[in-house]
Amino acid sequence: MNRSVVVLFALMTGVLPLAGQAPAKAGNAENGKQLYVKVGCYQCHGRQGQGGASAPFGSYGPRLAPPKVPVAAIRAYVRHPSGGMPPYAAKVLSDAQIDDIYAFLKTIPSPPAVKDIPLLNQ
Amino acid sequence: MSNPEDPKPGRRNFLSHASAMAALAPAALAAAPAPAQESHTAAKAEVLTTERPGADFMIDVFKSLGFEYVCANPGSAFRAIQESVVNYGGNTKPEFLTCLHEESSVAMGHGYFKVEGKPLLVFAHGTVGLQHASMAIYNAFCDRVPVFIVLGNNLNAATRRSNIDWVHSVQDAASLVRDFTKFDDSPISLHQFAESSVRAYKIAMTAPSAPVVLVADADLADHPIEGRTDLTIPKLANTSPPTGDPAAVGELADMLMQAQRPVIVAGRLARTPAGMAHLIELAELLQSPVVDLGMRMNFPNRHRLNLSPNSRALVENADLVLGLEVPDFYGLVNRISRQLEYSSQLITKAKLACISAGDRLAKSNYQDFQRYQPVDLDLAADAEATLPSLVEAVKKRMTGDRRRAFEARGAEYAKQHAAMREKARVDASYAWDASPVSVARMCAEIWAQIKNEDWCLVNGSTNFLSNWPLRLWNFDKSYRHIGSSGGAGMGYGAPAAVGAALANKKYGRVSVNIQTDGDLMYAPGVLWTAAHHRIPLLTIMHNNRAYHQELMEVQIAANQHNRGIDRAHIGTTIDDPNINYAKLAESMGMMGIGPIEKPDDLGPAIRRGVEAVKRGEPVLIDVVTQPR
Numbered sequence: 001m002n003r004s005v006v007v008l009f010a011l012m013t014g015v016l017p018l019a020g021q022a023p024a025k026a027g028n029a030e031n032g033k034q035l036y037v038k039v040g041c042y043q044c045h046g047r048q049g050q051g052g053a054s055a056p057f058g059s060y061g062p063r064l065a066p067p068k069v070p071v072a073a074i075r076a077y078v079r080h081p082s083g084g085m086p087p088y089a090a091k092v093l094s095d096a097q098i099d100d101i102y103a104f105l106k107t108i109p110s111p112p113a114v115k116d117i118p119l120l121n122q
Numbered sequence: 123m124s125n126p127e128d129p130k131p132g133r134r135n136f137l138s139h140a141s142a143m144a145a146l147a148p149a150a151l152a153a154a155p156a157p158a159q160e161s162h163t164a165a166k167a168e169v170l171t172t173e174r175p176g177a178d179f180m181i182d183v184f185k186s187l188g189f190e191y192v193c194a195n196p197g198s199a200f201r202a203i204q205e206s207v208v209n210y211g212g213n214t215k216p217e218f219l220t221c222l223h224e225e226s227s228v229a230m231g232h233g234y235f236k237v238e239g240k241p242l243l244v245f246a247h248g249t250v251g252l253q254h255a256s257m258a259i260y261n262a263f264c265d266r267v268p269v270f271i272v273l274g275n276n277l278n279a280a281t282r283r284s285n286i287d288w289v290h291s292v293q294d295a296a297s298l299v300r301d302f303t304k305f306d307d308s309p310i311s312l313h314q315f316a317e318s319s320v321r322a323y324k325i326a327m328t329a330p331s332a333p334v335v336l337v338a339d340a341d342l343a344d345h346p347i348e349g350r351t352d353l354t355i356p357k358l359a360n361t362s363p364p365t366g367d368p369a370a371v372g373e374l375a376d377m378l379m380q381a382q383r384p385v386i387v388a389g390r391l392a393r394t395p396a397g398m399a400h401l402i403e404l405a406e407l408l409q410s411p412v413v414d415l416g417m418r419m420n421f422p423n424r425h426r427l428n429l430s431p432n433s434r435a436l437v438e439n440a441d442l443v444l445g446l447e448v449p450d451f452y453g454l455v456n457r458i459s460r461q462l463e464y465s466s467q468l469i470t471k472a473k474l475a476c477i478s479a480g481d482r483l484a485k486s487n488y489q490d491f492q493r494y495q496p497v498d499l500d501l502a503a504d505a506e507a508t509l510p511s512l513v514e515a516v517k518k519r520m521t522g523d524r525r526r527a528f529e530a531r532g533a534e535y536a537k538q539h540a541a542m543r544e545k546a547r548v549d550a551s552y553a554w555d556a557s558p559v560s561v562a563r564m565c566a567e568i569w570a571q572i573k574n575e576d577w578c579l580v581n582g583s584t585n586f587l588s589n590w591p592l593r594l595w596n597f598d599k600s601y602r603h604i605g606s607s608g609g610a611g612m613g614y615g616a617p618a619a620v621g622a623a624l625a626n627k628k629y630g631r632v633s634v635n636i637q638t639d640g641d642l643m644y645a646p647g648v649l650w651t652a653a654h655h656r657i658p659l660l661t662i663m664h665n666n667r668a669y670h671q672e673l674m675e676v677q678i679a680a681n682q683h684n685r686g687i688d689r690a691h692i693g694t695t696i697d698d699p700n701i702n703y704a705k706l707a708e709s710m711g712m713m714g715i716g717p718i719e720k721p722d723d724l725g726p727a728i729r730r731g732v733e734a735v736k737r738g739e740p741v742l743i744d745v746v747t748q749p750r
Contacts (some may be wrong), residue, residue, distance in 0.1 A: 038688045043670070043749055050552035050560060053615040053748045054447050060588070060674075060750055084460045086681035090717060093687065111551040119566040120594075121545045122573065 027071075027096070032104030040099055044085070047106050061085065065108035074102055129251060153168075172346035177206035177314050180338060183319045184243060185215055186355045188272070191234070191624065192216040193227035194245035195254075199274025199290050202343035216243050219624075219655055221617075222647030224251045227260035228333075229614050230621030230648070231269035236418075237605035239394060241268040241326055246747035248275035248295035248337060251294050256299055257611045262333045263302035265276060266390055266483070267606025268326035269333040276340040277308070297477035301487040304332035312342060312353055313399055320356045328503040329363035329393060330479040333643040363393075363574040365511065366477060374475055375446070375497065378408055381442035381473075383531075387413045387433070388420035389448035389478075395505050395600035398422075400509035401446070406594075407516050409532030411436055415448065416584070416592060417431050417605045423597040424543070426536035431546075431593070445476035452495035454510030462682045475499040475506050490609070521568040536592060545749045546593040558746045559721045561664065565590035567661060567724040568634065571732050575632040579603040580622035580659070581615040582636030586671070587664060588750045591636070601631070609613045612669075613644030620652045623659040623740075632735055636662040638741075639696055639703070640669040646706060648712035652740040653711035659736045662728070663703045665717065670749045707742035 014037030036042055036049075044052050052060025061084075067074070075098050078088040088098075114120050180203055184192070192207060194200075207218050224246045231242035231600035246255050252273055262269050276282050276291045305325040307326065315338065322334040366374075378384055386405060392398050401420055405412050405427045414421040421428055428435055437443055437455055445451050455474060474497040481502050484491055501508060501621040504614040542698040550562035565587065579591055583597045584606045597603060601702045604622050607614035619635035642649075642663070652659050673694040680687045704714030711735050715727045723747065731741040 006743055038716075040674075040681075040687060043674050043677055043690075046553055046560065046748050046750070047558065047561075048553035048556050048748075050556075051549065056419055060585075063549070065204075080460070081459075086678040087461070088681060088687070088693075089684050090519075091684050093683070094456060111554050114547045114551050117551055117554060119570055122566075 005071075012019050027099035027101070027103030029100070029103040031097075032100035032102065035093075036101050036104055039088070039093055041101060048108055065105040066110055067102060067105045071099055071102040074098060091102075148686050148728040169749065172348070173347050173455045174346055175202055175206065175343060176345055177202040177343040177515065178210045179353055180315060180319075180343060181206045181211040183355055185211065185372070187270075187319065187323050187358060188240065189216040189243040190238075191219050192243040192245055193219045193221050193230045193621075194229060195224050195251065196246070197247040197251050197285065198251075198292075199247045199251075199276060200245045200272065200338060200343070201274075202340065203274065203338055205270070206343075219651065221651055223394050223651060224254035225258045226229060226615055226645045226648040226651065228255045228262060228269055228271065229617035230260065230651075232262045232265065232607075232614065232625065233604060233618030233623075234619030234625045235267050235269070235621075236618075237578065237580075237601060237622045241270045241323070242621065244269055244271045246271060248273035248289055249290050249292050255717075257609075258617070259299050259333050259605045259610045259615060260302045260488070261609040261614050263304075263488075263604070263609070266330045266332060266566065267608070268331040270302075270323060270326060271303075271333060271335045273335060273337045274340060274343075274737055275308075275337050278339075278341050278376040281341055291313050294338045299335060299454075300334075300439060301485055302333075303335050303347055304383045304483065305369050306335035306535050308337040308339070309342070312347065312350070315342065316353065316355045320358050320669060323358060323510065324361060328509070336642050346649060360378040364482065364502075366501040366503040366508040368511065371500065371508065371511050373513050374477075374501065375512060375519055376500055377442055377473060377475060378410070378444070378588075379519045383440050383472075384410045384434040384442040384444060385433075385440045385472075386410050386411060386444050386446065387437075387448050387454060388418070388743075389415045390417045390448045391446040391505050392418040392420045392600065393504075393598045396598045397506040397509070400506060400513065401547075403513050404509060404516065406532075407513065407520070407528075409528035409535065411535045411538075413437075416589075416603075417447075417449075419597065419600050419605070420446075423592050423595070424617055426539045427532065428673060429538055429542065431542055431589075432538065434469070436471070439577075440470055440472040443470065443472045444472075444476050445478065447478050447480070448476060448489070449478075449480060450492040451476055451497065452493040455495065460678065473498045475501075477501040477503055477512075478507040479504045494585065541592075550590070550594060555721060555746065556587040556748065557719050558666070559719070559724065560596070560747050561587050561750060563721045564662065564664070564724060564745055564747060565594050565636075567721070567728055568636070569595045570725065571728045572632055572634060572660075575732065575736075576630065577602070577632040577634055578622065578626050580626070580633045580635050581619040582634070582664070587636060587640050601626075612641050615641040616724050617645065617648040617651075619661065620648050620657055620659060623652070623657050624655070627658060632732060633657055633659045636664050637661050638665060639663060639665045639701065642703070643696070643701070647710070649707055649712060649740070649742065650710040651708055656736045656738055658735045659726075659740045660731050661740070662731075663716070663744040664740065665701075665703060665744055666745050666747050667697045667700060668749070670694075673749075683686075703742060703744040707744075713739060713741040714744070715741070717746050718744065719746045 045064045049065030053062030227244045235240045273295045275295045309318050326334040411429040412421045425531045456466045457469050552559040578601050623633035646675040677690040706717040707714035727743050731743050734741045
């Protein structure tokens with residue numbers, strides 16, 4: 001397990017403190033929906049946060065929706081990403097904006113079960 | 123060829139005259155009386171026609187090499203050869219295919235080879251045509267694909283008739299692409315033309331393959347060959363590919379037998395259908411997982427030992443990584459950061475071995491050879507040709523104990539493979555009903571319509587599709603896909619698809635092209651070529667209205683520079699206005715459907731498209747899609 005995964009896991013489970021972060025608030029999902037496209041999240045994660053390609057042919061970003069990590073972990077990761085994701089410094093994307101994007105991701109419903117999609121059972 | 127009695131210097135006597143003059147001492151030249159200035163209107167017995175031009179012999183040479191087609195945009199520099207193809211040659215073997223851009227001509231040859239396994243002939247102007255063609259030649263070079271390119275040129279300045287002849291003439295035509303071709307020659311006689319053609323063909327086809335260039339001089343092609351009884355065409359002797367040294371093969375077999383967690387990684391391995399069969403045999407003997415990098419159809423994606431999506435974890439945990447024609451071995455076993463400061467880190471403690479003919483075609487200027495990776499055992503040989511002896515060496519070393527141990531690990535890998543396939547189905551379900559259409563949904567809809575056909579994916583196995591075809595379809599035969607461009611030069615996809623579909627036509631296969639929008643617009647005229655020559659091809663537009671890879675690249679730069687993270691679309695998107703690809707296709711004479719934005723409309727449209735393709739038509743369906 002590489003270091004970034006360890007850090008992310010620790011953030012998710014609350015083991016690591018997130019010093020200096022503003023407390024998370026319920027974000028504005030509508031604003032988050034616009035920001036998600038405007039600042040380029042969709043480029044790697046898809047317009048519904050469904051995620052991109054898998055190795056070995058290139059990896060463009062994991063699935064984001066519905067979110068399975070707390071917003072604090074998302075905040076921490078986008079400031080100090082690893083792999084192919086570019087950093088989003090507070091100067092260009094505020095904590096509040098991240099909260100809005102997170103709120104938008106939470107509005108995206110889970111997909112139907114695979115067994116209920118005939119084309120995925122062919 | 124010059125008339126011996128022609129007072130003007132033809133190419134041959136021009137050269138011999140020049141040689142004779144060069145042999146004279148400067149003093150003798152100084153003492154000689156000044157020659158009378160040549161009259162350009164000198165009276166002579168005028169020869170207006172010939173019914174046996176040199177170009178006819180050139181066509182004999184091409185026929186002897188078995189070319190089925192020649193792709194070309196017409197050009198005056200090779201007009202005599204083109205005329206001989208259609209008249210003397212009867213426009214068959216080779217048949218002239220009208221292309222609207224030389225890049226399309228070469229890329230069609232690229233795609234054609236990857237289905238048919240033999241090169242296609244391309245004609246081009248030695249100057250302007252070759253400049254158009256050069257990008258596609260680079261792709262073919264990087265992908266180790268042979269294309270036989272014939273350049274028209276008029277070297278003899280004394281017979282250039284117009285200013286166009288001058289601007290379309292060049293001293294050393296092939297120099298433009300010499301850095302990324304394997305061989306070139308500029309014959310000054312028909313005898314040499316025959317010999318060089320056969321040599322070029324042989325070199326192009328000898329692994330590692332690559333494009334070759336032959337310059338066909340206009341004088342040679344235009345002038346008569348009557349009376350020449352000494353012209354012969356040498357017999358083509360195909361060369362067997364270089365195979366691994368037996369001692370090294372034995373050492374590799376020992377390593378494979380001893381390894382507890384080997385992983386086999388296949389790059390440009392399968393040159394022929396035999397390549398896939400050999401790899402299956404080796405993997406099953408060892409019960410070793412296989413990672414297929416998608417550059418060739420190396421290994422069935424539903425084989426229980428195919429664990430391609432798990433490549434990173436497999437390499438990290440391996441104790442032996444065997445690369446078979448893997449061009450970027452460094453990238454395979456190192457993690458390279460994409461952050462602002464470069465860093466890379468070896469991710470495995472495994473022993474490393476490779477079989478690759480890559481070093482046999484190393485060039486210096488264009489650096490497609492990738493970063494140097496030290497390995498424990500390196501066989502500079504063609505991997506496909508070496509696999510049979512490696513399989514035999516493994517068999518000789520096999521014991522009952524080892525077989526039982528291998529079967530146990532194979533069972534574990536089979537479980538991982540099943541989980542991998544299940545994960546693909548779950549991943550595909552996300553954004554299933556989204557508009558723009560998710561790429562997974564589009565690929566699932568295509569699969570539903572072609573799975574009962576004999577099909578070939580002629581473009582679309584790249585990561586631009588998040589690898590969805592390889593995750594959802596059943597790639598079970600050696601011709602199911604043709605890999606990607608090699609040089610990642612845009613403009614490859616559409617013409618390569620048409621070339622591959624051309625080769626598939628005689629086998630009755632349904633050729634499927636999942637076509638990115640930016641790539642198509644480099645030279646969309648190839649759609650007309652498909653329509654004009656009745657090449658059946660189902661083109662599904664992956665229309666994300668962007669050069670999406672570049673959009674992401676600019677996004678990375680903006681983020682790293684802490685500014686303008688909402689401006690990456692400038693210069694990278696293809697919208698405002700949106701291009702209507704269905705109308706574009708219709709304008710080229712093919713069926714166009716779309717644009718389709720609702721996923722539920724896809725199935726009926728693709729069904730219609732497949733029916734038309736089975737009738738022999740090219741069809742384009744425009745689908746507005748998610749980015750990847």
